[in-house]
Amino acid sequence: MSKRATPDPVAVLRGHRASVTDVSFHPFNPILFSCSSDGEVRIWDTLQHRTLSSSWLHSAAHGIVSVATTPSLPTNQFLRKPKFIQIVYACSQGRDGTVKVWDFSDAGLSRIPLLTIETNTYHFCKLSTVKTPSALSKNGKESEFRRTPNGEIPEDKKDYDDQPCFESCEDNMHHEGLQYVALSGENSSQVEIWDLKSAERFVQLPSNITSNSSSVGNKDRGMCMALQLFLPSESQGFLNVLAGYEDGSMLWWDVRNPGVPLTTVKFHSEPVLSICIDGSCNGGISGAADDKIVIYSLEHSTGTCVFKKEISLERPGISGSSIRPDGKIAATAGWDHRIRIYNYRKGNALAILKYHRATCNAVTYSSDSKLMASASEDTTVGLWELYPPQI
Structure with missing residues (x-):
């Protein structure tokens, strides 16, 4: 009896020139942020599978460790804005000892950060x-x-x-x-x-x-x-x-x-x-x-x-992990180029995804639990639709 075929990604996002170190979904829209070891942040349309914007937000010599998105702003003026205005900001962490907060609007990032914090952490x-x-x-x-x-x-x-x-x-x-x-x-x-x-x-x-x-x-x-x-x-x-x-x-x-x-x-x-x-x-x-x-x-x-x-695990090394927002599925990103999927509540294995050709650095889920994104040193981002949530 032949083994069941390994699921493939629904799309592979290409454009980074260096290892993709982290990924983060937009909290409201079908948009994904990714960052790489050469200092670049890319913004992707996850429906059309194309780049919306690209900027080098940290120096290529230091690169970016992580990127996160959030629907709020750390300034007094945000507190008085109406609830229905959905403002999103990206937070990037470079190995240059800084964390920067960026304004996200019209599918692009301003090249001038709203805020730069000198953390002196490398x-x-x-x-x-x-x-x-x-x-x-x-x-x-x-x-x-x-x-x-x-x-x-x-x-x-x-x-x-x-x-x-x-x-x-x-x-x-x-x-x-x-x-x-x-x-x-x-x-x-x-x-x-x-x-x-x-x-x-x-x-x-x-x-x-x-x-x-x-x-x-x-x-x-x-x-x-x-x-x-x-x-x-x-x-x-x-x-x-x-x-x-x-x-x-x-x-x-x-x-x-x-x-x-x-x-x-x-x-x-x-x-x-x-x-x-x-x-x-x-x-x-x-x-x-x-x-x-x-x-x-x-x-x-x-x-x-x-x-x-x-x-x-058969092979050691987990770089990243994520639990789907509905609490049913968990995923890990491995050194062995594999993304592993588990039933979070029971702990049993569901799938091993073998698309990437180098270390997987991060994995994350969209807020509606429908999409999963994986980031790899092979410079690609994989988009996956696995075990869709029951509506």
Whole structure:
């Protein structure tokens, strides 16, 4: 009996001249952003499978580590704009020690960034914007998510209730989503959270590391290699971070206690290279330089990260991972040129995609769960339609 044929991508996006390091879908429209190691960002029409715009946003000598998109802007003027205006901004992280925020309009990026943050970080760890629960209650919890990461209500929002411009908690969560990003810090064993509204570093995790020393809890962990910044509904508006380190450990941080993590686990024996939290912010998957993928749950009542399932790999190395917004499917990007698809709830393998001819660096899903994009060192981006969500 012959094996079932490997699914092919519905389209292959070509145009990059160097390794494609990351991809991010537009939150509303059929548009995809991709970035490469030579400093280029491309914007693609995922319906017509063509380039809409291309710009070198960082220098070719340093390249771009990651790109993210968000439907909000870290400036006071955005707070007063009507809800129906859908504004999207791209955030790019270069290995030149900067993070830049770009205005996206008319299918193009301005060559002059709205904001440039000098982070002085030169690592390969990708930045993380805020993951928020995809299904939010609207039972009076809006004020919790109008706070800053330390729980305070910003001065420019204290009259917010008198002149509301958002109608739901979900919209406020999206607004906060761009305002903060997490990075591997200038001290590579630290996590830094930056406020893009003020272009200032908000907090360092742990908070007790100096440039010449390491805290007891981090001295043997090595560099921070993977991050996920998130805002679970149980946190009362305070940011949380799940961080993966060079020694294979993962630490769960709450900014209310920047000196000590909520919990520490070590599911991997090699550096953790990818962390993804699901749409409920109650669990996720991790990939590393070893030969396994781990599915875990986040127990908010006890502040513990609980092992659920280990998936063994024939070949080691996972560069990226993504969980579909509907929480049913997960995907990983491997060093062995493969994209692997799993049933996220059960942990069983569904497909191995063998199109790419070099290391796969990233994989991501569209907000409607219909499309998946994969990025590879072979300079291509694959678009896939697998296991479509039930409507």
